[in-house]
Amino acid sequence: MELVEKLEILGAAAKFDASCSSSGSSRKGVEGGIGSAYRAGICHSWAADGRCISLLKVLFTNYCINDCAYCINRRSNDVKRATFTVDELVSLTMNFYKRNYIEGLFLSSGIIKNADFTMEKLIAVAKKLRNEENFHGYIHLKVIPGASDILIKEAGLYADRVSVNIELPSEKSLKLLTEKSKESIIKPMTDITGDIVENREERRKTKKLPLFAPAGQTTQLIVGATPETDRKIVKLTEAFYKKFSMKRVYYSAFVPVNSDNRLPVVSMPPLDREHRLYQADWLMRFYGFQADEIVTEENPFLSDDIDPKAVWAMRNMHLFPLEINTAAFEMILRVPGIGRTSAFRIIYARKNGSLDFDDLKRIGVVLKRARYFITCKGKMMTDTLITEKSVFEAMKTTSTKAGAADHTYEQLSLF
Amino acid sequence: MIFLYDGTFEGFLSAVFDAFTCKEDVAIEKREGWQPQFFTETTELETSPEKAERVVNKLLSICGRRGFSAIVQIFLSEEENAETYTFHLVKSVMKYGSKAFSRFQDEKITRAMEFRKRVSKECDKILGILRFTELANGVFYAPFEPDHNILPLITGHFYERLSGCCWMIHDIRRGNAIYHSKGKMENVEFVDEMTSHLNMADLLGKSENEDDFAKMWRGYFKTIAIETRINPKLQRQFMPQRYWKYMTEKKNG
Ligand code: SF4
Numbered sequence: 001m002e003l004v005e006k007l008e009i010l011g012a013a014a015k016f017d018a019s020c021s022s023s024g025s026s027r028k029g030v031e032g033g034i035g036s037a038y039r040a041g042i043c044h045s046w047a048a049d050g051r052c053i054s055l056l057k058v059l060f061t062n063y064c065i066n067d068c069a070y071c072i073n074r075r076s077n078d079v080k081r082a083t084f085t086v087d088e089l090v091s092l093t094m095n096f097y098k099r100n101y102i103e104g105l106f107l108s109s110g111i112i113k114n115a116d117f118t119m120e121k122l123i124a125v126a127k128k129l130r131n132e133e134n135f136h137g138y139i140h141l142k143v144i145p146g147a148s149d150i151l152i153k154e155a156g157l158y159a160d161r162v163s164v165n166i167e168l169p170s171e172k173s174l175k176l177l178t179e180k181s182k183e184s185i186i187k188p189m190t191d192i193t194g195d196i197v198e199n200r201e202e203r204r205k206t207k208k209l210p211l212f213a214p215a216g217q218t219t220q221l222i223v224g225a226t227p228e229t230d231r232k233i234v235k236l237t238e239a240f241y242k243k244f245s246m247k248r249v250y251y252s253a254f255v256p257v258n259s260d261n262r263l264p265v266v267s268m269p270p271l272d273r274e275h276r277l278y279q280a281d282w283l284m285r286f287y288g289f290q291a292d293e294i295v296t297e298e299n300p301f302l303s304d305d306i307d308p309k310a311v312w313a314m315r316n317m318h319l320f321p322l323e324i325n326t327a328a329f330e331m332i333l334r335v336p337g338i339g340r341t342s343a344f345r346i347i348y349a350r351k352n353g354s355l356d357f358d359d360l361k362r363i364g365v366v367l368k369r370a371r372y373f374i375t376c377k378g379k380m381m382t383d384t385l386i387t388e389k390s391v392f393e394a395m396k397t398t399s400t401k402a403g404a405a406d407h408t409y410e411q412l413s414l415f
Numbered sequence: 416m417i418f419l420y421d422g423t424f425e426g427f428l429s430a431v432f433d434a435f436t437c438k439e440d441v442a443i444e445k446r447e448g449w450q451p452q453f454f455t456e457t458t459e460l461e462t463s464p465e466k467a468e469r470v471v472n473k474l475l476s477i478c479g480r481r482g483f484s485a486i487v488q489i490f491l492s493e494e495e496n497a498e499t500y501t502f503h504l505v506k507s508v509m510k511y512g513s514k515a516f517s518r519f520q521d522e523k524i525t526r527a528m529e530f531r532k533r534v535s536k537e538c539d540k541i542l543g544i545l546r547f548t549e550l551a552n553g554v555f556y557a558p559f560e561p562d563h564n565i566l567p568l569i570t571g572h573f574y575e576r577l578s579g580c581c582w583m584i585h586d587i588r589r590g591n592a593i594y595h596s597k598g599k600m601e602n603v604e605f606v607d608e609m610t611s612h613l614n615m616a617d618l619l620g621k622s623e624n625e626d627d628f629a630k631m632w633r634g635y636f637k638t639i640a641i642e643t644r645i646n647p648k649l650q651r652q653f654m655p656q657r658y659w660k661y662m663t664e665k666k667n668g
Contacts, residue, residue: 008635100547345517
């Protein structure tokens with residue numbers, strides 16, 4: 001089979017993995033070598049679905065011994081199959097990289113023979129890139145559920161990031177749709193967390209030790225294939241951040257590729273729901289929110305009409321309005337219409353003198369939304385009428401789909 | 416009084432130096448394209464590297480590398496009256512120190528910072544979408560046409576990253592190019608003005624493998640999109656059409 005055809009098959013087979021981010025690593029380039037990592041990550045292109053392409057995201061092979069209900073590569077499917085050789089993948093990565101098509105390689109795989117056998121193949125590619133090609137660009141290796149700790153340790157030496165996909169938000173759903181045990185997923189996650197912590201501590205003593213997965217670990221789960229609530233998903237996400245110090249949790253709206261009576265019948269992937277979950281995730285990572293503040297037991301689903309930050313603010317009107325010139329940073333962050341950049345700017349700018357609404361506008365605050373929650377020098381913005389209806393109308397987002405895509409990029413500017 | 420300078424950043428900085436030693440209120444404008452006006456006095460300035468360096472050091476000592484690079488970015492934005500805004504910001508920095516950058520109460524500074532944001536946004540975008548082509552002579556060549564004059568801002572990134580390659584990045588619109596080989600970077604001297612705006616890949620030809628890799632990349636690019644999520648509007652929002660001309664996966668349709 002021609003390489004170009006393999007690439008098409010094994011690229012298509014990997015496309016449902018949501019993560020493509022190349023962030024979190026600052027691996028340096030070396031003289032005479034090829035590649036360096038860029039802390040914030042770089043998007044190199046955007047596919048026709050508007051999703052960013054950062055890494056060459058492919059499977060090593062799409063043969064698989066498993067038969068997960070939602071997966072296009074399951075063994076019972078009649079699809080074209082292919083397998084790369086290590087050399088083919090190394091050459092593709094190097095040549096794409098030199099042309100600045102990509103930030104590096106994201107390598108995953110169907111399972112051939114067993115978890116360890118497959119894992120060894122992935123490691124061989126990464127190892128050759130690092131040791132023979134002098135490659136210092138980004139490598140993300142997928143850890144095959146059930147792979148042994150020794151191999152995970154080796155993978156982390158070559159990779160910037162490693163990940164094990166949880167895929168489904170509960171043990172019950174895992175049992176129903178896959179042959180993977182919860183144990184086979186949680187165990188490697190725990191190992192990775194342990195290895196990262198250990199590596200960090202030892203590197204504090206001797207800087208010479210090689211880095212272990214400097215961009216940390218991530219995971220991904222499918223939204224809408226099984227009946228779990230948003231609350232369940234958001235709580236699970238929080239646990240991943242807190243217990244496993246994960247860098248990111250990705251959500252992938254369920255796209256039906258197989259007909260299977262264990263799966264729900266949907267015509268379109270639940271993109272709006274995926275988008276709201278990313279917003280909730282964002283609030284936990286950058287805005288200091290707890291899962292319980294975002295989705296309560298009484299309201300276990302995120303709102304269709306209003307973003308989770310505004311929902312929280314409307315539920316907590318008694319905490320507002322805030323005086324912009326004196327309020328604490330943590331509270332300013334919680335005002336709808338004020339993002340992180342604007343919040344930082346407010347803190348800096350008010351040192352130069354007190355701010356009024358015109359200044360806020362210049363800073364980039366969306367007053368249409370923020371006006372209901374703030375005062376400047378003790379006054380609300382003129383003509384701000386707070387009624388349930390007016391606030392609701394202002395908080396309603398007009399389009400959610402448009403913003404659904406760029407979760408790969410996380411840039412912050414202080415100025 | 417209006418100071419006319421040669422259009423280079425060095426020239427601008429040395430004009431700043433002269434402006435600070437001048438008693439009058441001064442504006443700084445490019446010499447090229449300057450339309451003489453009644454009642455305005457102009458002085459044509461010589462560019463002085465020493466004066467420029469003194470201004471650089473002064474600014475670095477006040478606002479550090481980060482602040483200084485913001486000033487550079489605003490100048491390189493080439494937005495309308497960029498000099499005026501840069502000069503205004505420099506004056507504020509001299510007066511208020513680093514705090515000047517967050518004086519959102521000052522409309523001119525807000526505008527200057529807006530320019531800076533446009534420039535850094537374009538830099539971020541170009542770091543991703545710049546495309547190199549391997550020429551027949553083995554050089555990796557990347558032509559582009561940025562809105563702002565960002566060539567000097569992006570070469571450092573590729574210097575570190577593509578250390579093991581000979582490469583050339585070419586701003587076809589402005590006719591400037593930087594060439595790298597074995598750890599050395601230099602400005603490319605073109606034989607004439609016309610050549611400086613030509614695509615070298617057409618002139619020098621591509622390497623043997625070039626079309627194969629380009630073809631594979633295009634195939635991959637197509638195959639990675641999820642059919643049920645197709646959203647061309649979103650795609651264009653992230654990847655503005657004006658940049659497609661030099662993108663392997665986007666040119667020729
Ligand atoms: S193990 Fe992975 S590749 Fe194999 S069927 Fe399950 S999800 Fe698909």
